[in-house]
Amino acid sequence: MAAKLDISFAKSARLAGATAILLQTAEAGPAGLSDADPAGVYDRAATVRKFKAKAISTLDIVAPHGSEADRIVVLGLGKGDVLKAHDWLRAGGTAASVLKGSEKAIVYTDAPGANVSANAVADFALGMLLRTYKFDTYKSAKKNDEDEAPSKEKTLKVTIVTADVAAAKKAFQVAEAVAEGVILARNLVNEPANILGPEEFAAKARELEKLGVEIEILGEKEMKKLGMGALLGVSQGSVRPPRLVIMQWKGGKPKDKPLAFIGKGVVFDTGGISIKPAAGMEDMKGDMGGAAAVTGLMHTLAARKAKANVIGIIGLVENMPDGNAQRPGDIVTSMSGQTIEVINTDAEGRLVLCDALWYCNDRFKPEFMINLATLTGAIMVALGSHHAGLFSNDDRLSDALLKAGMTSNERLWRMPLGDEYDKMIDSKFADMKNTGGRYAGSITAAQFLKRFVGSTPWAHLDIAGTAMGSPSDEINQSWGSGFGVRLLDEFVRANYEA
Ligand code: MN
Ligand code: ZN
Numbered sequence: 219m220a221a222k223l224d225i226s227f228a229k230s231a232r233l234a235g236a237t238a239i240l241l242q243t244a245e246a247g248p249a250g251l252s253d254a255d256p257a258g259v260y261d262r263a264a265t266v267r268k269f270k271a272k273a274i275s276t277l278d279i280v281a282p283h284g285s286e287a288d289r290i291v292v293l294g295l296g297k298g299d300v301l302k303a304h305d306w307l308r309a310g311g312t313a314a315s316v317l318k319g320s321e322k323a324i325v326y327t328d329a330p331g332a333n334v335s336a337n338a339v340a341d342f343a344l345g346m347l348l349r350t351y352k353f354d355t356y357k358s359a360k361k362n363d364e365d366e367a368p369s370k371e372k373t374l375k376v377t378i379v380t381a382d383v384a385a386a387k388k389a390f391q392v393a394e395a396v397a398e399g400v401i402l403a404r405n406l407v408n409e410p411a412n413i414l415g416p417e418e419f420a421a422k423a424r425e426l427e428k429l430g431v432e433i434e435i436l437g438e439k440e441m442k443k444l445g446m447g448a449l450l451g452v453s454q455g456s457v458r459p460p461r462l463v464i465m466q467w468k469g470g471k472p473k474d475k476p477l478a479f480i481g482k483g484v485v486f487d488t489g490g491i492s493i494k495p496a497a498g499m500e501d502m503k504g505d506m507g508g509a510a511a512v513t514g515l516m517h518t519l520a521a522r523k524a525k526a527n528v529i530g531i532i533g534l535v536e537n538m539p540d541g542n543a544q545r546p547g548d549i550v551t552s553m554s555g556q557t558i559e560v561i562n563t564d565a566e567g568r569l570v571l572c573d574a575l576w577y578c579n580d581r582f583k584p585e586f587m588i589n590l591a592t593l594t595g596a597i598m599v600a601l602g603s604h605h606a607g608l609f610s611n612d613d614r615l616s617d618a619l620l621k622a623g624m625t626s627n628e629r630l631w632r633m634p635l636g637d638e639y640d641k642m643i644d645s646k647f648a649d650m651k652n653t654g655g656r657y658a659g660s661i662t663a664a665q666f667l668k669r670f671v672g673s674t675p676w677a678h679l680d681i682a683g684t685a686m687g688s689p690s691d692e693i694n695q696s697w698g699s700g701f702g703v704r705l706l707d708e709f710v711r712a713n714y715e716a
Pocket of ligand 1: 487489563564565566567
């Protein structure tokens with residue numbers, strides 16, 4: 219659900235009936251103090267509360283004497299000279315959290331002692347938008363509980379007071395495109411599988427046509443013709459037919475090779491015949507987090523008119539046990555011609571991705587391929603939910619991704635690949651098998667994918683620990699986090715739009 223937040227920018231604003239939020243660095247006093255606090259209540263309040271403007275700390279003054287504002291909240295930024303993009307996002311998120319239930323707020327962002335660029339102001343606003351997000355589609359209004367009653371929720375009007383209004387507005391257009399992409403990805407992950415099957419997901423992707431993205435949707439017949447036996451093997455146990463969606467954004471020069479992003483979109487993963495245990499299986503509605511991130515990214519890039527040619531491909535299937543489901547021991551032929559022995563039908567994501575990767579490489583000859591997938595539980599064992607696993611055959615691509623991870627704070631950790639691991643997926647009966655056994659499970663999954671990318675620079679992001687159920691923070695309180703959208707938007711912007 220779109221954030222019920224209306225943000226505008228101005229040089230000054232009327233404080234009557236509003237909450238005033240004043241940003242402050244550790245080195246100097248709060249922004250906007252003379253406007254919001256003519257009677258000088260701040261000094262005493264700060265002394266009483268021992269407020270030192272540490273990062274994301276707040277000083278809350280209700281009904282301040284002599285002020286037109288109903289409430290003054292001073293929001294600490296910490297040291298002003300080291301503030302990075304993510305610090306501004308966190309500050310914005312914190313501001314949104316203290317404004318819960320409010321209807322009007324005036325935010326003074328130009329904190330003395332900080333270098334407050336237009337981008338910093340936009341990042342602050344982005345943090346507010348991301349924090350305000352709530353997935354409440356299926357909650358009916360309850361009486362006497364404002365929090366749980368979406369229909370009663372009023373729009374929060376926020377005016378951001380800053381010196382360079384025009385520059386802030388311009389930077390905010392980009393931030394809004396990012397917020398929309400992240401929120402789209404979160405919505406897709408949060409939707410239950412009975413509502414969001416492969417066809418419904420494809421229809422959501424089709425909506426990007428409004429932004430100028432070209433969309434093609436392949437059905438079962440077309441995929442059969444292309445020989446996508448690996449992907450189709452996964453979907454054959456479901457009554458819902460698979461879809462492969464190809465999204466193209468042509469914002470670059472015609473001669474520029476496209477950048478390609480590929481997503482795993484298993485709308486629900488029961489494990490198939492190798493069925494999963496019941497506990498926690500409901501989380502497998504989020505096994506399309508990779509496809510959600512790619513779709514959200516395409517939205518953001520198109521909405522902000524990125525100057526790059528970008529392909530997004532998502533493989534949408536449902537993995538179900540059924541009389542027609544594939545069995546352990548089955549051998550399928552992928553589009554590449556390579557044969558795969560299916561040892562475990564729960565290792566299905568790689569079967570979907572291998573055909574999508576091969577198709578992408580074969581048709582588009584991209585600059586690189588980056589795939590995102592909630593691929594293995596093993597990556598959560600290794601990294602928890604604070605880093606996604608990065609596997610790559612290309613050091614330059616890998617370094618650029620790691621850097622974008624640091625900037626966006628959607629962090630990656632590079633994991634190894636190697637011949638010894640590759641051998642672990644050799645099969646007695648086919649060219650390879652779809653699992654390498656218990657150990658190094660996220661690495662052997664990556665080795666599997668690597669067999670389908672040729673010499674194209676490629677990176678695989680295993681986002682099983684970061685796309686869903688990750689701990690909430692200042693800018694995300696949602697189960698589906700939208701991980702990957704900000705990371706890859708930053709990556710494209712920093713490396714391909716100069
Ligand atoms: Mn699985
Ligand atoms: Zn899966």
